[in-house]
Amino acid sequence: MLISIAARNLTRQRTRTLLTLASVALGVASLILARGFVDDVLWQLREATIRSQLGHFQVFAPGYVDGARRDPLAHTLAGPREAMAALHAIAGVDTVAPRLSFPGSLSNGRGQVPVIVEGVDPAAEARIGTSLTMVAGVPLERASGPAVIVGEGVARALGLHPGDTVTLLAATRDGALNTLDAPLAGVFRSPFKDYDAVAARTKLDDAQALVGADSVNSLVVLLAPGTSVQTAIVAARHVLPSNHYDIRAWWELADFYQGTAALYRRQFLVLLVIVSLMVLLSVANSIGMSLHERRGEFGTVRALGYPPGTVFRQIVAESLLLGACAALVGVAIGVLLAWGISAVGIAMPPPPNSEVGYVATIRLSIASLALAALVGLVASVAGAILPARRLARMPIVEALRHAV
Amino acid sequence: MLIRIESVGKTYQLGVQTVTALRDVSLNIEEGAFIAISGPSGSGKSTLLNIIGLIDTPTSGRLLIDDHDVTGRPPEVLAHLRARAIGFVFQTFNLLPVLTAEENVEFPLLQFRELSTKQRRERVAQLLDLVKLSDHARHRPNQLSGGQRQRVAIARALAIGPRVVLADEPTANLDHRTGGRILRLMRRINRKYGTTFIFSTHDPRVLEIADRRVDIEDGTIVRFGVRTGETWSYAAERPASDRDDSRDDLK
Structure with a gap:
């Protein structure tokens, strides 16, 4: 019944739920696009490195x-x-x-x-x-x-x-x-x-x-x-x-690729942290407002004999459900946008140490989709933990002052 | 004795001020009582009810249920006691808005793992029949009138088979006629099943049907009343600890 109640509570305030869902979903989609772009840049650089000089591996004396x-x-x-x-x-x-x-x-x-x-x-x-x-x-x-x-x-x-x-x-x-x-x-x-x-x-x-x-x-x-x-x-x-014979993989010989990949990965990590924080704050704000209005409801649940842990789990279940829905929607949006952008292509200027521009796309992979969805889900749950803990510990009498 | 309150005091902080809600309150409540705690707003009657209901804790004194001291017990123990022994009826009904009437009644029973789904459903159906709301079982609270909501709340309070039902101003948000019906329903349940009801109220109609009354002012019990026919016979306040049960004014 916990999940059923969580689902019903989410549909209770549709506008707020949709806004929260949209912010999480957009965060997830933006991560998919950013990761897909970085993956494509690195993939193209890797292919250029392999197919201009290095091959996949080399054998030396x-x-x-x-x-x-x-x-x-x-x-x-x-x-x-x-x-x-x-x-x-x-x-x-x-x-x-x-x-x-x-x-x-x-x-x-x-x-x-x-x-x-x-x-x-x-x-x-x-x-x-x-x-x-x-x-x-x-x-x-x-x-x-x-x-x-x-x-x-x-x-x-x-x-x-x-x-x-x-x-x-x-x-x-x-x-x-x-x-x-x-x-x-x-x-x-x-x-x-x-x-x-x-x-x-x-x-x-x-x-x-x-x-x-x-x-x-x-x-x-x-x-x-x-x-x-x-x-x-x-x-x-x-x-x-x-x-x-000394056998070396291409990446062991490609200093420029290694440096570029490290730079892009660090940039993506920063973006990952920023998007996670945005999702977390958005969810915390939305859940916080919702819980503030529902204090009386949780006071009643506690008065009926449910321990604080049940209230905490109820709130986290709602966030988990919201985060899961938002992650799925975000993945769908991200994939659609990736297809659209890739169909058009992103004309890129020549990178440093090159005179050749290229057309970038958004490269999708199961790993990047899973990571983005996971970030959306985890940030959603994490955003609810503090408000849930606070409400679960609120004295029942104080919570009940706010009528359902 | 079902409930024994011994020299209970309650203070709380309001900014820098210390407010005394209850002072040295002693009271014995026996099983099957239909008792009204009466007094003006801010007199401490709701605080007393909350302490009896284990949703608030006294600053001093002791609360005994079935002669077991429950003062200072951890929240989990108090939650377990509430789940098994105490039903609540609130002034604002406090039904969970996303649940239907029958789900609201079933909600406290979900803590009883020994009950099968079938047993739960049967009990819910009986209770909805008792409060004459079988036809509205699938309605959500916002599809019910105030009186119907309060009847759902009564059914929910009775679902666990409580030793005592605490009703905090149960008629305050109802019109005169509906309030009367609700009170008669609770009285009927009290007589039929022997369930103890404790009201906090300043509604004279509650006092009309109660068989005991406790008048409280400024956090102190000022008098006890026992119905004798159409009138009340009053006794002076005395702490329960000073008396033995045979001389209890409420008996």
């Missing part, structure tokens, strides 16, 4: 990640072909792209800029680098013979255009200087300005010839959609012993 800056060629993989074959055999692995990266410089005869040279397998990189956009010329896989593509920042620094002849200059493993003359096939833009300002890519064979190496220093692995990164890494660690 031990010591490369920490020592590459000093001497990348000193940390090349032993037996890269066997490692690639082993990785391909893992369920869910879509592409394995070998890379040889080392510092060098790029010159067009008029000027010279420092670059990070990446020797890549063009066909494999084409599958991974879907976030790389060619802004001029053609991608590496469509160029015949030795060729170079550079990031937009490098091209801008030297005034390069497709068809220009450029010279890559790098130190060999033995310390000698070597050069590669090749035509500039194209200019690309990634989501990361810093990368575009230093990146120069050439075919793996040409890069190996340039530095006199026959190996690579990383294998970039792209997984098929729906494959768990962690599961794939566990499988990779199983087939590639750790004394010869």
Whole structure:
């Protein structure tokens, strides 16, 4: 009967109940939208990170990640072909792209800029680098013979255009200087300005010839959609012993993503606290007013022999019911708004360290809906606890002075 | 003795002032009595009724029910005693507005876990029949007249089979005719079932049908009256502790 009485009490003052329900529901909906927006921003950043540079995980020679800056060629993989074959055999692995990266410089005869040279397998990189956009010329896989593509920042620094002849200059493993003359096939833009300002890519064979190496220093692995990164890494660690291979997930290599994600999550946490407080105060105010008017009623309940705990539970039950209804309504509103906003899209300016804008949507997940609903429910109940406690402890005679 | 009040005093704070609502009140009430506590507004009759009903606590003195001292018992114990032994009829009816008449009558019975739903419903039906409101069982309080509400309140008070029903100005919000009917109903119940009724009132009609009266002024009992035919025979106030039960003025 407790729930039945609670439900009837909620319908007794429809306007007030609806107003309280609306404020809780709007709080829940706003949390869904805010969380959905943050999730989408992070998802897009994650995809851009994975599909422009990092893949889902990479395999290095031990010591490369920490020592590459000093001497990348000193940390090349032993037996890269066997490692690639082993990785391909893992369920869910879509592409394995070998890379040889080392510092060098790029010159067009008029000027010279420092670059990070990446020797890549063009066909494999084409599958991974879907976030790389060619802004001029053609991608590496469509160029015949030795060729170079550079990031937009490098091209801008030297005034390069497709068809220009450029010279890559790098130190060999033995310390000698070597050069590669090749035509500039194209200019690309990634989501990361810093990368575009230093990146120069050439075919793996040409890069190996340039530095006199026959190996690579990383294998970039792209997984098929729906494959768990962690599961794939566990499988990779199983087939590639750790004394010869250092396997790192993309997030371990993405400092910018980590920083951005931490910032957004903190902002969302602040919003979560603010919305929770708003819901809590709204419910506390509404329940407080309602209980103030119903003091006589609860005095009667106590006079009829019900202990203070029953009064407390009755009030909390009403808030719980109100919070549950409001959470459901809030989720429905949030989902509808998310669909509507996502259909239109939110045009976003280029984020820091990027020149590429994007269209954000509201990304829904069971976890975000559940969290928003839970916040609405908990804040509703929490808002009622103090008024309920106060009323349950009020002397019966004092409560009864306020006639029903 | 059903209820024994021994030298009860009640004071409370009103801002910086200490107000004395009752002073040294002693009273014995036997089972089956139909007793009116009478006095002007502010005389302390409602406070006395509240103390007897265990919804207020005395500042001094003792309250005994069935010779058990209940003074200073914890709220849970007092709540249990109220639930099992005391029925209330309020001046403003105090029905729960979201419940129907039958649900209001059933409400105190929900504390009796030993009763099945069927037993509860049967008892509610009997009580609504007793107060002649069977036809209005599904009506909510706002669909009932003042008299009907008070009859529902009486049925609710009787639902638990109380030892005593406390009625605080039960006719104050009713018209003359309806008030008369309500009083006759309670008198009939008192005679038929032996239920003890204690009224706080200044309605002369209550005094007309009461068999005992306690007149109270400024927080002090000024006289006890026992009906003898159409008149009252009065006795001077004396604390119950000074007397034995055989000499009780109310007997």
